[in-house]
Structure formats: structure tokens, C-alpha cells
Amino acid sequence: MSVIEGHGERMTCPEDKAEESNCGSCHDQPRAHRVAFQEKQDGENLWDTFELLQIDLGCESSTDQCTGNPSCCSKNVLRKQRHWEKIVLAKKSKRKHERERRKARRAEEKGAAALQLSKRELKAIAKERLLEAKETGPWLCVDLSMTHHMSQKEISRLAAQIRRLYGSNKKAQEPFWLYLTGCVKSSPIHEACVRMNDGFANYLMDVTPESYLDLFPLEKIVYLTPDAENALEGVDPQKVYVLGGLVDESIQKKLTFQRAQEEQLQTARLPIHEYMVKNINVKNYHSTTLTINQVFDALLTFHETKSWVEALKAAVSPGKGYIFQDITL
Numbered sequence: 515m516s517v518i519e520g521h522g523e524r525m526t527c528p529e530d531k532a533e534e535s536n537c538g539s540c541h542d543q544p545r546a547h548r549v550a551f552q553e554k555q556d557g558e559n560l561w562d563t564f565e566l567l568q569i570d571l572g573c574e575s576s577t578d579q580c581t582g583n584p585s586c587c588s589k590n591v592l593r594k595q596r597h598w599e600k601i602v603l604a605k606k607s608k609r610k611h612e613r614e615r616r617k618a619r620r621a622e623e624k625g626a627a628a629l630q631l632s633k634r635e636l637k638a639i640a641k642e643r644l645l646e647a648k649e650t651g652p653w654l655c656v657d658l659s660m661t662h663h664m665s666q667k668e669i670s671r672l673a674a675q676i677r678r679l680y681g682s683n684k685k686a687q688e689p690f691w692l693y694l695t696g697c698v699k700s701s702p703i704h705e706a707c708v709r710m711n712d713g714f715a716n717y718l719m720d721v722t723p724e725s726y727l728d729l730f731p732l733e734k735i736v737y738l739t740p741d742a743e744n745a746l747e748g749v750d751p752q753k754v755y756v757l758g759g760l761v762d763e764s765i766q767k768k769l770t771f772q773r774a775q776e777e778q779l780q781t782a783r784l785p786i787h788e789y790m791v792k793n794i795n796v797k798n799y800h801s802t803t804l805t806i807n808q809v810f811d812a813l814l815t816f817h818e819t820k821s822w823v824e825a826l827k828a829a830v831s832p833g834k835g836y837i838f839q840d841i842t843l
């Protein structure tokens with residue numbers, strides 16, 4: 515009989531059951547038993563498990579425990595048999611668990627590969643949409659010719675806003691074609707964009723030192739400015755919209771409005787007053803001056819939804835001190 519010691523008790527190999535009445539007979543041939551048993555396990559090397567479990571595989575007689583008492587011996591044999599079966603079951607379930615884990619991991623890897631593929635496809639679709647917008651419009655310029663009005667800190671904030679604006683456009687179903695006009699190479703704003711915006715050199719947009727005035731016919735240009743009298747009615751794909759590349763909210767009042775008037779350009783503001791009212795719960799701060807990326811989010815949303823409510827929801831944060839009029843909702 516092969517007796518296996520583990521967890522403080524000894525166990526019997528099932529194959530040895532027949533020999534139980536003959537306790538001690540295997541004592542002389544432990545190795546032969548072990549080899550025979552291993553072969554029968556059809557590749558499942560349970561002995562390894564026992565070694566892992568730090569079970570002593572020595573084959574000893576249990577006559578010292580049940581000397582001359584066959585019922586004690588058979589009870590012990592049954593108990594040990596159950597214990598043995600438990601170990602075999604545990605081993606089987608561990609293997610099953612590992613198989614399932616491997617399967618799940620393979621499926622996960624496959625899924626990730628598929629996701630990567632669709633990411634690539636999405637990128638290709640986004641590129642296609644952008645290039646189509648380049649041909650058909652709408653077009654939007656960020657006028658970077660006024661950065662001398664700003665501090666280095668404001669220039670860095672503007673570079674971050676350009677990154678967000680570009681990010682929104684890339685994700686849009688109906689993007690604009692973008693221009694950074696008045697953007698001179700190695701100027702502080704150009705350097706800030708290169709430094710702060712990963713992959714800036716590969717952005718799908720035109721970066722040019724030229725002015726929008728040199729690129730488009732005057733009648734096509736609409737300068738967007740918070741100080742315009744006229745509210746923007748819609749997004750016309752035949753027009754070129756210009757945003758002032760400025761990060762100032764109060765200091766440079768009417769800067770872009772005056773510039774656009776000097777250049778005899780059409781101007782327009784977002785229709786905030788047409789859809790929203792001052793939130794009377796906010797006492798001190800009410801502003802309709804947004805950042806360039808917020809204005810651009812409004813344009814993109816309007817272009818896609820044809821709804822100014824949706825567009826303004828996307829652009830005007832509660833911090834601006836404005837809420838929607840009930841009738842507009």
C-alpha cells in the first residue's frame with residue numbers, strides 16, 4: 515500500500531485499496547507502486563501535485579495505527595480515500611480554472627487586436643472627413659496675429675486651447691477644415707504649440723504665417739467676436755469663420771471687434787442672449803466671452819445638430835452666469 519502523508523495525516527493511493535487488508539505489503543516495493551500509479555494517471559502527474567503540496571510520498575505501513583483491528587483500518591482507509599479524492603478534485607478544478615483563465619486571456623488579446631484595428635479604421639475615417647472638409651468647407655481660422663497682447667502664461671493657455679479645439683474637430687462627424695493664420699515659425703505661440711501639443715507637426719490643418727485676408731475673399735469671412743451686434747444664425751459651409759487667438763477676458767475689450775471693423779469684415783456673436791438669461795442667483799459674474807475651444811464646440815455642435823440649445827449647452831459652462839430661458843427648453 516502506498517501511504518501519502520500530507521496535512522498531518524497519511525493517505526492511501528486508490529490503486530492500493532485491494533491491498534489494504536494486506537497492510538504493510540507495499541512497504542517493500544514503494545517505488546514500483548509509484549511508477550505504476552504515475553503511468554495510470556494518463557498524463558496527469560498527480561505526484562507533482564503532492565510534491566507541490568509538500569506531501570511525503572513515502573510508502574509506509576499503517577499497521578502501527580490499526581494493529582490487529584480491521585474495522586479501524588478500513589475506517590482509516592475510507593477517510594484517507596476521501597481525502598485523496600478531494601485532492602484529485604482540487605487539482606482538476608485548478609486545471610480547469612487555469613484553462614479558462616488562458617482562454618479568457620486569449621479572447622482579451624483578440625479583442626484588443628480588434629479594437630486596435632478599429633482605432634486605425636476610425637483614424638482613417640477621421641482623416642477622410644477632415645480632407646473632405648478642406649475641399650467643401652466649412653473653414654475656420656484661428657487668428658494668431660495678436661499674441662503680442664498676451665503674457666507667456668496666456669500664450670501657453672492658448673496653445674492648450676488649440677489642442678482641445680483640434681481634438682474636438684478630429685472627433686467630429688462633420689468637422690471643419692482648420693487654419694492657424696498669422697502663425698510665424700519659432701514665434702512664442704508656435705513654440706508653445708510644438709512644446710505642449712504632442713504631434714503638433716502632424717496635425718491635419720494648415721499652419722501659415724499668412725493672414726486670413728490673404729487666403730479668402732473678404733465677403734466669405736465672418737469674424738466671430740463677443741462684441742458683435744449680430745447673432746450668428748447658422749453655420750454656412752461656404753463661409754470662413756475666424757476666431758481671435760486671444761486669452762483675455764476683460765483687459766482687451768472689443769479688440770477683435772475693432773479689428774474686424776477696420777478690415778470691413780462681417781462680424782457675429784454666438785446667440786447667447788437669444789437663448790439664455792443671466793442667472794440671478796449668481797451676483798457678480800456674467801460673461802458671454804468664451805474661450806476659442808468653447809466657441810468652436812458650439813459651432814461643431816450646431817453644425818451637427820442644427821440646434822442652438824444643444825450648441826450652447828456644449829459651450830456655455832454654468833460658471834459664465836447664464837442659464838437657459840424656460841421657453842427655449
Ligand SMILES: C[S@@+](CC[C@H](N)C(=O)[O-])C[C@H]1O[C@@H](n2cnc3c(N)ncnc32)[C@H](O)[C@@H]1O
Nearest residue numbers: 738739740757758768769770783784802803804
Ligand atoms: C477669449 S475671447 C477674446 C475676447 C477678446 N476681448 C476679443 O476682443 O475678442 C477669444 C475669441 O473667442 C471668440 N469668442 C469668444 N466669445 C465669443 C462669443 N460670445 N461670440 C463669438 N465669438 C466669441 C472670439 O473670436 C474671441 O476673439
